[in-house]
Amino acid sequence: MFGNKETHLVALSDLDEAREAVRQALADASATDTPGLRAALSILDGFTGSDPRVRWVAKILEEQGIDPHTNEVAAIKALRDALPGLSLVAATALAREAKLAQTV
Template sequence: MFGKKLETHIIVLNDLDDGREAVRRALETAGAEDVPGLQSALRILDEAASAEDPKIRWTREVLAKAGIDPLEREVHAVREVRKELPGLSLVGAVDMVRALNPDAKGR
């Protein structure tokens, strides 16, 4: 209302714990022929649970596609992230870009 811009918020849901627990329970009662497949499924779910934060991965992909090094050209990187996600606040974009460089957290 009255021309106020809406800010975009990013929420990433990652609920693999229930799936991993279900596979673990299935392993307890599985027949010998099903065990290798369930163990493989459990490894895949464990790897997915420990994978890189999706926001960081998305930011890295956006900047790689644009050919921008976020460490050398932070301002350009922030602008590119905001261009790809209209409505993202400046603070949100800066946080996402700085998350790519753990040494930048103190700035």
């Protein structure tokens, strides 16, 4: 009963802090640094609203070449292989969230 440890995927995001740091750097940037910092800010803004857990799942499935729409079982297995201790229930929920995110 107490020996079974389940791993939970907790995604932390520091995007707001990173975005603010780039904005501050942009305010003080030279003309040569400005284009690169604007590009960096644009990239960070592209992550707004996306769930880090779903991005992690998408990355794992893309690396494995697995489409969760056509092969949910393989997707679940790939997630559990990538994060040992991830429960079947949690892996299934993550795979299904990834499917929903792809259809939106």
